[in-house]
Amino acid sequence: MLAYIIRRILRAFPQIILISILTFIIIQLPPGDLVTQQILNLQASGVEVSQQHAEMLMRQYGLDRPMHERYLLWIGNIVTRFDFGYSYAWQKPVAEVIMDRMGYTFAIALLSAILTWVVAIPVGIFVAVKQYSITDYFVTFMTFIGMAVPGFFLAMVIMYVALTRFGIRVGGLFSPEYMVQPWSWGKFLDLLSNLWLPVVLLGIGGTAGTIRTMRAMMLDELRKLYVTVARAKGLSETQILVRYPVRVAINPIISGLMWLLPWLFSGGLLVEIVLNLPTAGPALYSALLAQDMHMAGAYILIVGALTIVSAIFSDILLAVSDPRIRFGAVEGA
Amino acid sequence: MSGNEVIAEVKNLRTYFHVPEGVVRAVDGVDLVIKPGRTLGVVGESGCGKSVTALSLMRLVPSPGRIEGGEIIYYQSVRETSASSLSDIIDITRLKPNSREIRAIRGNHISMVFQEPMAAMLPVRTVGSQIMEAITLHQNVSHQEARERAIEMLARVNLPNPDRIVDNYPFQLSGGMRQRAVIAMALSCNPHLLIADEPTTALDVTTEAQILDLMRKLQADYNMAIMFITHNLGVIAEMADEVAVMYLGKVVEQTDIRSIFINPLHPYTQALLRSIPQLDDVMTRSGERRQLHTIKGMVPDPYTVLKGCPFHPRCPHFMSEVCDQVVPEVIEAEPDHIVRCHLYAPSPEEAQTRKEAML
Ligand SMILES: Nc1ncnc2c1ncn2[C@@H]1O[C@H](COP(=O)(O)OP(=O)(O)OP(=O)(O)O)[C@@H](O)[C@H]1O
Ligand SMILES: [Mg+2]
Numbered sequence: 001m002l003a004y005i006i007r008r009i010l011r012a013f014p015q016i017i018l019i020s021i022l023t024f025i026i027i028q029l030p031p032g033d034l035v036t037q038q039i040l041n042l043q044a045s046g047v048e049v050s051q052q053h054a055e056m057l058m059r060q061y062g063l064d065r066p067m068h069e070r071y072l073l074w075i076g077n078i079v080t081r082f083d084f085g086y087s088y089a090w091q092k093p094v095a096e097v098i099m100d101r102m103g104y105t106f107a108i109a110l111l112s113a114i115l116t117w118v119v120a121i122p123v124g125i126f127v128a129v130k131q132y133s134i135t136d137y138f139v140t141f142m143t144f145i146g147m148a149v150p151g152f153f154l155a156m157v158i159m160y161v162a163l164t165r166f167g168i169r170v171g172g173l174f175s176p177e178y179m180v181q182p183w184s185w186g187k188f189l190d191l192l193s194n195l196w197l198p199v200v201l202l203g204i205g206g207t208a209g210t211i212r213t214m215r216a217m218m219l220d221e222l223r224k225l226y227v228t229v230a231r232a233k234g235l236s237e238t239q240i241l242v243r244y245p246v247r248v249a250i251n252p253i254i255s256g257l258m259w260l261l262p263w264l265f266s267g268g269l270l271v272e273i274v275l276n277l278p279t280a281g282p283a284l285y286s287a288l289l290a291q292d293m294h295m296a297g298a299y300i301l302i303v304g305a306l307t308i309v310s311a312i313f314s315d316i317l318l319a320v321s322d323p324r325i326r327f328g329a330v331e332g333a
Numbered sequence: 334m335s336g337n338e339v340i341a342e343v344k345n346l347r348t349y350f351h352v353p354e355g356v357v358r359a360v361d362g363v364d365l366v367i368k369p370g371r372t373l374g375v376v377g378e379s380g381c382g383k384s385v386t387a388l389s390l391m392r393l394v395p396s397p398g399r400i401e402g403g404e405i406i407y408y409q410s411v412r413e414t415s416a417s418s419l420s421d422i423i424d425i426t427r428l429k430p431n432s433r434e435i436r437a438i439r440g441n442h443i444s445m446v447f448q449e450p451m452a453a454m455l456p457v458r459t460v461g462s463q464i465m466e467a468i469t470l471h472q473n474v475s476h477q478e479a480r481e482r483a484i485e486m487l488a489r490v491n492l493p494n495p496d497r498i499v500d501n502y503p504f505q506l507s508g509g510m511r512q513r514a515v516i517a518m519a520l521s522c523n524p525h526l527l528i529a530d531e532p533t534t535a536l537d538v539t540t541e542a543q544i545l546d547l548m549r550k551l552q553a554d555y556n557m558a559i560m561f562i563t564h565n566l567g568v569i570a571e572m573a574d575e576v577a578v579m580y581l582g583k584v585v586e587q588t589d590i591r592s593i594f595i596n597p598l599h600p601y602t603q604a605l606l607r608s609i610p611q612l613d614d615v616m617t618r619s620g621e622r623r624q625l626h627t628i629k630g631m632v633p634d635p636y637t638v639l640k641g642c643p644f645h646p647r648c649p650h651f652m653s654e655v656c657d658q659v660v661p662e663v664i665e666a667e668p669d670h671i672v673r674c675h676l677y678a679p680s681p682e683e684a685q686t687r688k689e690a691m692l
Contacts, residue, residue, distance in 0.1 A: 228393060228447070232391055
């Protein structure tokens with residue numbers, strides 16, 4: 001098992017390197033660079049920029065060096081000093097801009113993921129056991145709606161209703177009075193009172209999808225002979241469920257983990273914009289629009305790395321849950 | 334028959350499936366007697382209701398199936414290990430499905446082995462844990478004791494290295510090894526009755542012979558009754574003490590193994606015996622293949638209810654106005670030889686003399 005984990009982690013390194021190279025190329029793609037931009041800006045504000053000054057700036061940012069050296073410089077700064085470069089649009093280092101925001105994004109994504117599993121797995125099992133019951137039809141109907149209605153649209157509806165009906169402003173993560181305050185217990189509680197809405201909105205799509213997956217898997221497994229064999233042993237229905245079909249039905253959910261975190265990370269963008277959240281998504285999105293390439297590069301790199309890390313995570317969990325993967329004996333059971 | 338030489342008795346059992354196309358009378362008036370230490374073979378064509386009868390005995394009939402009538406009497410003998418408060422004579426059909434009572438019987442008093450050994454175990458749990466589960470469920474033992482018992486059972490079914498196999502996963506075993514493990518699991522609580530539903534059909538002949546051997550040996554060790562379901566008359570000849578022949582949800586003939594082969598009474602049994610291919614039957618001396626004997630006609634579709642004897646459309650001794658009108662009664666044509674066929678119905682005069690003799 002340990003060997004499997006080590007092998008799996010080692011395999012991720014080339015992937016991460018590849019993603020960083022691709023990211024770097026993307027950063028380099030748009031015409032113009034940081035220095036040209038800065039020079040243009042200085043000129044626009046009436047400052048004369050000498051050839052010497054320009055070259056000094058070029059050297060300062062390493063733009064006179066060959067491509068591969070610049071790549072190494074860029075990635076080296078990220079790895080050693082967590083320095084993602086300078087955001088032209090924000091006039092601040094990228095890391096400084098996204099640090100806090102990343103924290104909120106992670107918190108929301110993680111809570112959404114937990115909510116998704118806590119709700120979707122038991123509900124999926126239940127409706128599979130009660131196939132064709134009223135509950136099953138109702139849940140099936142709701143999951144279709146949950147998958148079809150985009151989260152941002154729901155966010156807008158809720159904001160509208162809250163404002164027009166109840167005169168409450170929803171949105172943001174903090175109430176105005178706490179916005180600029182330092183951290184305190186009150187601010188934390190305020191955060192929690194605002195956090196649930198984006199968490200729920202972000203989780204709805206995934207919850208609906210996971211319920212459908214769980215239900216379909218369970219229906220498949222419940223038909224298998226080993227369920228009858230377990231019943232013939234004298235186990236109760238609940239014992240049978242958790243010890244047998246669920247053990248197999250849960251596997252696609254575990255491998256879906258690989259997509260869940262990155263999806264929550266980037267897929268929540270519209271909800272975050274609509275709700276005006278101080279998360280990483282909107283900031284990075286505007287960076288892309290403004291061709292703020294170091295910022296955009298940071299975003300691509302982080303989402304890419306997140307995908308790879310969650311893939312490692314889900315593979316290891318899967319190997320724990322399914323010995324066929326551990327022993328390399330995958331059969332069409 | 335007195336109570337202590339019978340372990341289970343099925344009386345006029347009817348199990349139907351209510352499907353949109355109609356009602357499938359999978360089991361339609363089955364009578365069986367199962368005796369301790371003996372093997373009852375159940376034979377019949379595919380779809381005649383063998384499996385549904387077996388599942389009914391354990392109340393495992395899947396929906397939309399339901400036991401509509403009849404009795405399944407289980408005579409439980411006192412056992413030291415049993416902590417349950419079952420009364421001595423139980424009608425299994427009266428127990429609620431998945432009730433505590435039926436669960437105390439399943440796997441403990443009555444066990445079942447199914448046809449596909451590859452599908453009978455969950456692939457993601459070890460063989461040992463799936464065996465130990467039955468043991469800890471029915472017996473008051475520690476985890477360690479249950480594990481030792483599981484290893485002991487794996488050894489009893491002649492698996493090599495049982496203390497290693499106990500930690501193996503099912504996919505690490507071959508089909509034959511897996512069926513042995515499944516049998517070990519079924520026998521782990523010393524059941525009084527083992528229902529084996531075509532336990533060797535999925536295996537090659539050598540492995541089949543080994544498993545059959547094993548089952549006979551274990552039966553002798555435990556004095557256990559076996560209900561052995563198969564459509565292979567060769568296997569029946571090897572395993573069974575008594576045979577019940579089923580046709581379309583009914584037992585058409587039941588008697589001891591010798592009588593079934595030497596003196597089959599029901600036309601269906603006779604046809605079934607003729608359809609066993611024999612070497613000199615299949616090949617002539619010149620090497621040509623001969624046509625196999627088949628039973629003429631087809632099994633009718635399961636939704637239609639035939640009037641009279643269900644076998645009459647295919648019967649070579651069909652008597653019109655009788656066989657297609659009247660359902661044949663159970664007749665004890667010879668001592669301990671039961672048949673459901675009008676050919677053996679006593680003529681009116683005979684019936685009269687019998688009645689007088691009884692008076
Ligand atoms: N789940 C079910 N739903 C509907 N009908 C069923 C179901 N299970 C069995 N039946 C019907 O019950 C009848 C008897 O089936 P059963 O499985 O007992 O046959 P069998 O004698 O065991 O045959 P085989 O030798 O092929 O195993 C068949 O007509 C079958 O179509
Ligand atoms: Mg069958």
